[in-house]
Amino acid sequence: MESPGSSGGRLTRSEILALDVATTTGYYSLHGSGAWRFHATRHCRTYLAFYRTLREFVNAASLKKFATGDGRADKGRMIAACIDDYRFHPSSHDEADAFLLFHYYVRKYRIR
Numbered sequence: 001m002e003s004p005g006s007s008g009g010r011l012t013r014s015e016i017l018a019l020d021v022a023t024t025t026g027y028y029s030l031h032g033s034g035a036w037r038f039h040a041t042r043h044c045r046t047y048l049a050f051y052r053t054l055r056e057f058v059n060a061a062s063l064k065k066f067a068t069g070d071g072r073a074d075k076g077r078m079i080a081a082c083i084d085d086y087r088f089h090p091s092s093h094d095e096a097d098a099f100l101l102f103h104y105y106v107r108k109y110r111i112r
Helices: 045-053 060-068 075-086 093-108
Strands: 018-020 024-029 032-037
Touching: 018 093, 024 093, 032 093, 060 075, 060 093, 075 093
Parallel strands: none
Antiparallel strands: 018 024, 024 032
């Protein structure tokens, strides 16, 4: 996958920001991770501008299947997948989802 705005360059892990967009949005990148309250509503300009910047959406069941082998895994199992498979201890289930999204994307596109 090419980097947005690049001339044929390949995307690297350091350029990826994974977001679990919800009322509390989890985020993960190699530069930092955590969660924040996303207050914009669907009719707000901020919300629309934010969504225009997103590049790909992943179905929740697909992410759960990737992380745990079960597309119906609960939040506890998703957090356990972070800890058991990657030795990453998320501060919340939102951060866990973003972390796992990052790894889903890296694997899907074979990003180094």
